[in-house]
Amino acid sequence: xxxxxxxxxxxxxxxxxxxxxxxxxxxxxxxxxxxxxxxxxxxxxxxxxxxxxxxxxxxxxxxxxxxxxxxxxxxxxxxxxxxxxxxxxxxxxxxxxxxxxxxxxxxxxxxxxxxxxxxxxxxxxxxxxxxxxxxxxxxxxxxxxxxxxxxxxxxxxxxxxxxxxxxxxxxxxxxxxxxxxxxxxxxxxxxxxxxxxxxxxxxxxxxxxxxxxxxxxxxxxxxxxxxxxxxxxxxxxxxxxxxxxxxxxxxxxxxxxxxxxxxxxxxxxxxxxxxxxxxxxxxxxxxxxxxxxxxxxxxxxxxxxxxxxxxxxxxxxxxxxxxxxxxxxxxxxxxxxxxxx
Ligand code: SF4
Ligand SMILES: [Zn+2]
Ligand SMILES: [Zn+2]
Numbered sequence: 001x002x003x004x005x006x007x008x009x010x011x012x013x014x015x016x017x018x019x020x021x022x023x024x025x026x027x028x029x030x031x032x033x034x035x036x037x038x039x040x041x042x043x044x045x046x047x048x049x050x051x052x053x054x055x056x057x058x059x060x061x062x063x064x065x066x067x068x069x070x071x072x073x074x075x076x077x078x079x080x081x082x083x084x085x086x087x088x089x090x091x092x093x094x095x096x097x098x099x100x101x102x103x104x105x106x107x108x109x110x111x112x113x114x115x116x117x118x119x120x121x122x123x124x125x126x127x128x129x130x131x132x133x134x135x136x137x138x139x140x141x142x143x144x145x146x147x148x149x150x151x152x153x154x155x156x157x158x159x160x161x162x163x164x165x166x167x168x169x170x171x172x173x174x175x176x177x178x179x180x181x182x183x184x185x186x187x188x189x190x191x192x193x194x195x196x197x198x199x200x201x202x203x204x205x206x207x208x209x210x211x212x213x214x215x216x217x218x219x220x221x222x223x224x225x226x227x228x229x230x231x232x233x234x235x236x237x238x239x240x241x242x243x244x245x246x247x248x249x250x251x252x253x254x255x256x257x258x259x260x261x262x263x264x265x266x267x268x269x270x271x272x273x274x275x276x277x278x279x280x281x282x283x284x285x286x287x288x289x290x291x292x293x294x295x296x297x298x299x300x301x302x303x304x305x306x307x308x309x310x311x312x313x314x315x316x317x318x319x320x321x322x323x324x325x326x327x328x329x330x331x332x333x334x335x336x337x338x339x340x341x
Contacts, residue, residue, distance in 0.1 A: 044068075051247060054284040062251045069248045072239040073104050079300075080222040080234045082190055087111040089188035089231070091179055092143065094128030094257040097194030099135050100245045101237050103252055105192065106141060114143030115186065117179055119171065120155020124259050131257040146182050148174060152324065154331055160263065162334050168267045170327065177324045181315065183231040195221075195235040198242045201291040202272040209272075217301055219294070224303040227316045238295075241287065 035050075042049040042061040049059035053068075060068060082088070088105055092098040092114040105112050116132055118125050129145060136143045149155040152174060160167045183191045200221065207215045221238040225231055237245065249256060279286045309315070310322035317323070 053244070055280070055288060056285075065247065066251060069240065069244065070104060070108060073108065073236045076221060076236045076239050077108075077234075080232075080236075081224065082232070082234065084110060086189055087113060089113055089115045089183050089186060089191050091175075091191060091193045092116050092132050093194070094131040095194070096242075096245050096249050096254070096256040097196050097199075097237060099131070099194075099254045099256050100248050100252075101192060101194040102135070102141065103139070103254055104248075105236065106139065112141065112192075113186070113188070114141060115179065115182060115188075115191070116143060116145045117151075117175060117182070118145055118147045119175075120147065120149045120157055121261060121263070122157055124257075124261050127259040128257045131255060135254065144182075144186065146178075148178060151178050151181070153328060156263070159331065162331050167263045171263075173323055173327070177315075177322070180230050184229045188231055189225065190234065191231040192234050192236055194237055196237045196240055196242055196245055197287060197291060198273050198276070199269075200235065200238050201276050201287045202269050204291060204294055205272040205276060206269065220298070220301050221295065223301055226303040226305055227307050229316050238291070239288075 036048075036052060036059065038048065040049045040059055041047070042064050043058040044064040044067065045061060047061045049061055051060045051062070051065050052058075053060065056068075058068070077084075088110050090098065090102045090105060090112050092102055093116070102112060102114060114132060114136060116129065118129060132143060132145075135141075149158070154162070156167065156171050156174075159170055163170065179191060200219075204219055206212075207219060221235040223233040240248075248254075276287050276290070307316040307318065308320070310317045310325055311320055312325040312329075313322060315322050315324070319326075321329075
């Protein structure tokens with residue numbers, strides 16, 4: 001499809017386009033399109049710089065950029081109560097964030113294993129698995145793949161046909177819950193996800209604007225395990241934005257899945273991210289200040305342990321019926337109604 005590029009924003013010193021028809025689809029221009037002048041010196045080693053990070057008042061050569069990137073993750077990991085010898089399960093979708101996360105954790109010496117939940121989205125799910133497989137094979141990293149359809153009874157494509165609910169919120173709920181269950185099955189105590197600075201800042205803005213105070217407690221890059229069957233969650237990339245992650249992927253020869261989820265267009269989270277991108281383009285550093293002032297100004301969340309057991313699947317839940325069983329029942333009821341009409 002013909003794309004209309006209407007805006008060029010600058011973030012992290014690398015230009016990228018915003019697609020008018022799909023604001024979430026931000027594709028970086030090649031670095032060659034915004035070259036730094038010969039003689040521009042890397043802030044760290046004084047060699048020729050290729051990457052400009054205005055929000056850090058820094059220029060970097062590729063090696064020093066990788067050092068900067070790893071340092072941001074090391075800094076994040078210090079905030080998390082994680083023993084460096086405990087294996088980390090990395091939730092991998094095949095996108096840039098999760099593959100960069102896996103690469104950096106592995107490079108820093110953490111024992112890792114990939115966990116992929118195949119969502120059953122025609123074309124996209126197959127391409128995602130191929131990207132993960134190629135990445136893991138080149139680095140000799142172990143990973144395990146589960147299917148949403150096997151675990152839940154319906155693929156995302158099928159759920160979309162059966163419900164009018166926003167597919168991204170249903171898909172998000174299932175990913176969270178089912179990844180917990182597989183992490184528990186894999187006997188893992190820690191699950192790392194690729195949420196980045198843009199995701200977290202966008203989510204914070206959305207929660208503030210709609211005054212969703214019930215979500216504030218969990219708006220933090222580390223959540224301790226609240227139950228033996230639920231792993232601790234961490235977001236080691238929360239200090240790095242999308243453009244920095246794309247740059248890292250390019251330097252490290254990481255090839256994320258090229259296809260986009262066909263349902264990503266409607267996600268409202270794109271609007272909040274775009275608003276923050278606008279502020280960032282005018283005032284570099286705003287996004288970081290916004291998120292970090294919140295994260296650094298609060299206590300890390302406590303592990304509330306007030307769980308019961310779902311009467312249908314016996315998984316831990318706050319209610320009589322867990323959200324996964326409740327959704328599965330709704331979908332089955334819809335199918336019965338359709339059959340009886
Ligand atoms: S864009 Fe929406 S439907 Fe697609 S994978 Fe993400 S959350 Fe799921
Ligand atoms: Zn350098
Ligand atoms: Zn249940």
